[in-house]
Amino acid sequence: MRFPESWLREWVATELDTEALSERLTLLGLEVDSVEPVAPPFSGVVVGRIEAVEPHPEADKLRVCRVEDGSGETHQVVCGAPNAAVDLHAPFARVGAVLPDGTKIRAAELRGVESSGMLCSAVELGAGEAADGLWDLGDDAPVGADLRAHAELDASIFEIDLTPNRGDCLSLRGLARELAAATGESISAPSPEPVPAELEDRFPVTLSAPAACPRYAGRVIRGVDPQAASPRWLRRRLEQSGVRPIQPLVDITNLVMLELGQPMHAFDLAKLTGGIDVRMGRPDEDIDLLDERRVTVDGETLVIADERGPVALAGIMGGSRTAVSEDTVDVFLESACFLPHAMAGRARRYATHTDSSHRFERGVDPELAPVAIERATALIQSICGGRAGPVEDRVDREHLPQRPTIELRAERLRRLLGYAPEADEVGAMLERLGLTVEPTAAGWRAEVPSWRFDLAIEADLIEEVARLYGYNRAPRTHPRQAVRIAAQPETRRAVDSVRDGLVERGWHEAVTYSFVDAEIQGAIDPDTDALALANPLSSDMGVMRTSIWPGLLQTAVHNLNRQQERVRLFEIGKRFRPDSDGGLSQTDGVAGLAVGPWWPEQWSAPAREVDFFDVKGDIEALLAPVGHERFRFVAAAHPALHPGQSARIERDGLQVGWIGTLHPRLQEWFDLARAPVLFEIDLDPLLDQPLAAFRPVSKYPGIRRDLAIIVDEQVTSESVLASVREAAPAELRNAFVFDVYRGKGIDSGRKSLALGLILQGLSRTLTDSEVDDASNDVLAHLRSTHGATLRE
Structure with missing residues (x-):
């Protein structure tokens, strides 16, 4: 506001x-x-008066004005405003004046005519949002007065x-x-006194929808002056409140709305037929609104209607058929109580939002309607004249909002706030808010005033006490016991380290719903019975996920369909799986999906699709801080993964996750042109890291020995390296596979693995014989465990 x-x-x-x-x-x-x-800052602008107006000799749309500015001289100004007229008082920017936009006024020549200064509109001075011409300051504006002071622009x-x-x-x-x-100050409010009726004229009102409109007050006013103009104080007050002045009757109803909070409407009485009926809309009824739109109302919209049909959307906007105009002489004033439940969403339904609908949607005091009628009547008679009839106040007490009585307990007040003001102070605060308060043995009993729709329960009154007492005055208290911070083991790393590790390697975090489509869930994890929701939000969110993959797959499809060819997504979240006791087990996991080119498009590397081993490399980097040697990738089948491109991830022999390429059946189901690579690992094993320990660095040179062994095709390089570490001495620093060969010279079903061994002593340089002995021990162990032979 x-x-x-x-x-x-x-x-x-x-x-x-x-x-x-x-x-x-x-x-x-x-x-x-x-x-x-x-208005924003400007200088050098005073009240000017136009003494004479002549047409411009070279331009039909320009005029040459003689302007008095109180200095004893007149100034010639070329002006294009359509309302420039003799004796008009308007803002005059003298030569040297600076406007809000930084423009400095200089003497100039416009189409051959000299111009010294500028006549301004309200928009040019930042004092209005729209203008049809020069700012009319009124005949009482003193010529030569500083405009900022006269128009109170510094307010x-x-x-x-x-x-x-x-x-x-x-x-x-x-x-x-x-x-x-x-x-604690008193209110010096204008208290509208009843305006005595000078006429017996009434306009009949019927409340056909009292559940939506339990009160409707109206009044006939005849003989208003159609030539009357809104006084300067009224226009200024509306402009400063962000409301555009239109016409005296409309301006007065807007002022009463801003002043009292009661939206009002003025109908041209001569254009109304029969009587007013406050009812719900009927099928195929149309109304032409004041904003020049025609809308069709429905049966859920409250309308104000006469015998010919709707004349206004209740509480939203009036119709153009009965609008007041410059010819209006007789007026019917409306002031009603439209309840919030009947107004909620109605304005948006008709693609509009008005000051009236904004207020009615939040609640307007039901006792205010006749008060506003009296206030508006007094203003109309003082500005436009006219004689008023009696106020027609139709009330359905059964449907008026009830004023609740709330019990406030002193003990509850202290318990919720942690403090409580003195009892007399609490009662006084509530009374200052307009509540009728009565002390009780437990505290207070308060009757809520008609304008407070938000007070219904005891907690509401407690909030009012805290608010009025002052949130900044609430006492500071310390906990009654020491705060104990639970010890965190050094072997437990933060979840953020997992998240950061993936982000550093180019992955993007996603957050998907824990509720997934039952069909997708069954296709990805058919061996697990997912928990079905009793009241799902929608059919595609019917079960709790047992894997994070469904959400990632749907997200990937969404991105691929929008020309995002390279997708790297991961999510850390919960899975919901049945346990052995018939309950539900919630476990944390981290899952990822990669599809598209492995590298962003570039000149230095050939384009290729991401594959199983690319993702496996990222997982190994993720496992490095917790001890990569404790994890193994074991070839195995999973229902959602390609049979020949999937592996079970184990830690110390226990399954902790899966990695693999999406099964062709699911790739076709999701309509994916490329098969993504997926992984999912339990989160706990990624957080349990070994305690950091010092390891000395050798100052002696390392020695490398290469071995080429032949093993059966099904023997994995991982198992070979594990055997190497078992047989090698403590001086082994690293062991790795640097070549795999199949072909000429190697029997069918066999393959050659080239191993690199790095040995290094801490206290001395190792001798060749020691390194040879270590190599022989490794070879012997490989021969016994894997049937390996040395390649000649």
Whole structure:
């Protein structure tokens, strides 16, 4: 909500300065988004009066004006504004003036005519969002007066961001109530006195939908002056509140809405037929709205109708058929209570949002309708004249919102807040908020005022006490017992280290739902019964996942369908699997998916698709901090993986995960042009790392021995290296396979592995005989364990 600071100070005469006022409102929960002047800085602009207007000799759309600026001289100004006229008081920027956009006014020649200065619109001075011409300052504006001082352009404008539950503060009256309650000041509010009826004229009103509109007040006013204009104070107040002045009757209803919080509407009485019926819309009913749109209402929309059909969307926007105009003489004023449940979402349904719908959706005081009628009537008569009839106030008490009575317990107040003000102070605070308070043995009994829709339970009153007492005044207390931080084992690394390790290797983290499609889940893990949800959000989120792969596969498909050819995704999350006791076991895991080129497109390396061993290399890097030698990749079959390109990941002989290429059946099912490589590992084994220990660095040279052995085709290099480590002496520093050969000279079903052994002593240089002995021991062990022979 936007309003000038001076307007709020008219309601509450607080001594707080602008900064303190902003802070106090924010601490009350009425967050101040900004405090800005009415217009941005400019200089050298005064009130000018046009003495004469002549057509420009060389341009039909330009005029030559003689402008008086209070200096005793007149200035010739070329102006293109359509409303430039004799005796118009408008802003005049003298030569040397600086406008908000930084433009410096200089004497110039426009189409052969000299121009000294500039006549300005409100938009050019930053004091308005739209303008049809020069800013009309009114005949009472003193010529030569500084414009900023005269138009109060240095006044502060507050912009407040209200939470949806505080619809009562969408008015100056509501804000004043809050500020007065916080400061203890009194409210100097305009109290509308009933305007006596001078006519007996009534316009009949029927409430056909009391559950949506339990109260509707209306009043006939005849003989208003159609030539009346909104006074300068009214236009200025609306402009400073972000509302564009239109016409006196409309401006008055807008002012009452800003002032009291009650949206209103003025109908041209001569255009209404029969009577007003507040009812739900009927099939195929159309209405032409004030914004020049025609909409078709439905049976869930509340409308204001006469005998000919809808004349307004209730609480949203009026219709053009019955709108007031410059010819309006007789008016029917409307002030109603439309309940929030009937208004919620209705404005969005018709692709609109108005100040009225914004307020009704959040709740408007049901007791305010007749008060607003009286206030608007008084303003209309003072500005436009006219004679008023009696107020027609239709009320269905059964459907009016009830004012709840809430019990507040002192013990509960102290327990929830951790502190409690004195009992008398609590009662006084609630009374300042408008509640009717009665002390009880346990605390207080409070009756909620009609304008507080957000107060319903005891906790709401406790929040009000804390808010009014001041969040910044809450006492600081220390815990009654020492905080103990649980010891973290040094052998446990953080989950973030796993995440960082994958990110450093070019993988991107994804977060997918734990609920997956039952069909996809069954295809990927057919041997496990997934837990079905009793009330799933949708059919494709019907079971709890037993693997992280379903979500990653769907995410990969989504990206591939959007021309993302290179996809590297991983996720750390929970799997939900049945346990042996018939319950549900939740285990953490890390899973990944890679598809597309292994390297981003570049000139220095040939393009190739990611394969099993690329992903295996990344996993080995992930396993390195926890001891890669404890893990093994064992060829095995998995229902979701390619039969010849999958492996079980084991740690100390126990299965901890899987890696492999997606099964061709699933590749076809997901309509993937390329088969992704997947992995999934239990998270715990990746976090259990060995304790760091010092290992001396040898200053003596290492010695390398290469062995070429022939083994059966099914013997894996991993098992060969494990046997090498078993037989080698403590001086072995590294063992690796650097070549595999099949072909000429090697029997069918056999292969040649070339092994590299690095040996290095800590206290001396190893001799050739010691290295030869170690090589022979390794070869003998390989011969006994794998039937290996030395290749000649």
